[in-house]
Amino acid sequence: MDFNAWLVDVTGEIDGFMYTYILLILLVAVGVYFTIRTKGVQIRFIKDMFKQLTEKKHVEGERSISSFQALMVSTASRVGTGNIAGVATAIATGGPGAVFWMWLMALVGAASAFVESTLAQIWKVRGIDGEFRGGPAYYIHQALGSHKLGVLFSVLLILCFAFGFNGLQAFNACSALEYYIPDYATNGVAAAAGLALVVFTAGVIFGGSKRISVITSIIVPVMAIAYIAIALWTTISNITWLPAVFGLMFESAFDFQSIFGGFAGSVVMLGIKRGLYSNEAGMGSAPNAAATASVSHPVKQGLVQSLSVYIDTLLICTCSAMMVLVFYVQDPAAAAGLNGMPLVQMAVNNAVGPIGIHFITFAIFMFAYSSLIGNYFYAESNFRFIKNDSKTALVIFRLACLAVIFYGAVNSFDLAWNLADIFMGLMAIMNLIAILLLGKWALAALKDYSEQRAAGKDPVFLADSIPGLPKTECWHLEEVKDFGEAPVKEYFEEAVDVEVDKA
Template identity: 75%
Template sequence: MDVNAMLVDVTGEISGFMYTYILVILLIAVGLWFTVRTKFVQIRYIKDMFTQITEKKHQSGEKTISSFQALMVSTASRVGTGNIAGVATAIATGGPGAVVWMWLMCIIGAASAFVESTLAQIWKVRGKEGEFRGGPAYYIQQALGSRGFGILFAVLLILCFAFGFNGLQSFNAASSLAYYVPSADGSGAVDHAAAIAVGIILAVMTAFVIFGGSSRISVITSIVVPVMAIAYILLAVWTTVMNLGELPAVFGTMFASAFDFQSIFGGFAGSVVMLGIKRGLFSNEAGMGSAPNAAATASVSHPVKQGLVQSLSVYIDTLLICTCSAMMVMVFYVQDPATAQTLNGMPLVQMAVNNSVGEVGIHFMTFAIFAFAFSSLIGNYFYAESNFRFITKNNAALFVFRIVCLVVIYFGAVNSFDLAWNLADIFMGFMAIENLVVIVILGKWAIAALDDYTAQKKQGLDPIFVADTIAGLPATECWHEKTLEDFGKQPLKEYIESAGEPDFKDQ
């Protein structure tokens, strides 16, 4: 065995152990803890999740972005090729019941997403051009007073997203063309020349976006994400409507598999439960410390507003996009189980769509994969740059960093870097563990902000946040009384008294 193959095997074992026996348990435990502590905020405030999407920017500056734009950036990163191929793999490997457990984990994870994104808003910082930045690295430094651990998180995120996952997304985009330009060796891979072309195109398209700054990134994702998501949803709805008669069998198969306790406990690590949990949690990234980097950039009047919006992003990723993939696969699964059970990943999705709408479905899936991959490239880079700027504000270093990121995208399209991707999984595991520990420690401040939001809502106010009203809150750079003119409000005391003083005690 050569050294590379050995390292691939070793890192694969480490990644598998970390995710199966450590990270999944932590993610579930933290999600349940915050579900209880916030009194099911992810369910109680579903209405507010939607109303806050359309909130206009509250702070001045051309570089600031709206709540909707921040939602699209985070959704762009959450929604990737894993929402298509990953769901099919979970069904093929663990069984149809994985989908049910994926739904349950989504609801639990939304509470963690709310807390980490609210914390990111509380401890965000403002750049020279008026833009906001933030995320776990920032709230680790400000709220816990540890720049060293903040830098550690930033480095892990950069290694994971910029140098690992972006290479994977680029590779998946190139591989989607294998149906049209297969390799001459009959391996089923894409032709090498076509892969080179895809790598160049993706690098150029990404360069156009990232050299335009965060505002251009948010504008592009605000267009690409809704368009591709709506198109994908319409295809899934069409597939479902055309096969309404199969729905009882689809849901019956999923729930029977989900609660087949003999198979569950016979091999828990690879069971339908574990695969559903892993797919749900790792697809929507709730609690893993990535989405808060987008949440912090939004210009809102209260941190909780963006916390709620980011909970909605978790629902969009899993309950909507992943479910669309699951329904298309499951219709095929119940119609032709013999064939479906011989396929996995992207081939299973392609054949499922082909089964429903014909060959045009394969063409659409190719477009969808490419669009999902490109949006993830942009969202992932956005996170990486925010954390790079946390480490250093040197513009020359940032320019070099951007070039290196583009090179990674190109080489990702033409090479299958199994070792790099295993390492990216490991980096993300450590990143998530650090973030989960931190949000458990700091979670009380997100809950205090939620109480403040609730109190103001009860007074009929459009909530605004001033850090000085939260007793004991560690120092923040934003959210002080002197900045209230940005919200177009009178001083907080007068604003509250105009509707009667709310009760800031625990609701």
């Protein structure tokens, strides 16, 4: 065994141990804890999640973005090839019951997503062009008082998303061509496709956060709607098979003899993994997008990011699951020999014919591209945390990210992907500890939001109204006053009266 193969094996073992015995338990425990502490915020405020999607920007600026655009950026990163191939792999490896546990973990994880995204909004910062930035590095620095730990988190995120997962997404996008061109990797097609990805990505990332949000707010809804339409057609046209599908799913989900016979690789474990690692709830990635939204109250974006978890897992992943499970019950012999992307392609072929394979290929490419954009968005926000004042360094960073995309398109670099998983695991552990320490402030913000809603107001956040809240850069009286809308002006006037009374 050569040294590279040995490294791949060792990092794979570390990766597997970390995710199975440390991170998975921590993610579930934190999700359950915040579900209890928030009294099920991810269920109680579902109506508000949809309502906040239409909220306009409250602070105008050349590069400030709306709540909906921030949702699309985070969804772009969450929704990738894992929502298609990853779900099929979980079903093929663990059994159809993995889908049930995937759903359950989406409900639990949405509470963690709410807390981390609310914290990101509270401790966001304002850029010179009017844009907002934030995320775990920022609330670790400002609220916990450790710049060094913030930098460490940023470095881990950059290594994971910009130099790891973006290479993976580029490889997955280009490997979808293998169905049409078996030797695509050696005849120059992969290089050409990789170059095209680089050009399209460069055109977006050099335009800044505003252009990224605009592009993702177009690609994500269009591709999601098209993918959902195919899944609905598959489900409705095979509606007589649904009792068998759900029967197989629940029988597998509660096959306790199988579960406890090999828990680490069981249907429960694989379903939990797929749900949590697909929607990234609690991992510390989505807060980087949540912080960029211009909203009147941090909780509004926390609720929107909980909705993003549902879109990723309960909607997109379920679409993949339904297509695969219909194929499973109709032709179990054919399905049994397939895994990952080939399983999805044959499932769609079974439902709508050969045109379905072409659509899946296109969907993979577009979902991968949107993930490239979303992942880069996270990386740049954290790079700016480290080197905020250097435009030259930012250009070099962007070129390095593009080089990784091209390299990933033409090389299957297993070591880099194992390392990216490890970096994400370490990043997630840091974030989970941070939100456990800071969660009380998200709960205080939720209480403030709930009280204002109960009073019939459009909630507006004022940092000084939360006793003991660590210093924030935003959310002070002058900024609230500049929001400029009637309900906000009324709130500002009330806040001024309170300040006068205190004096």
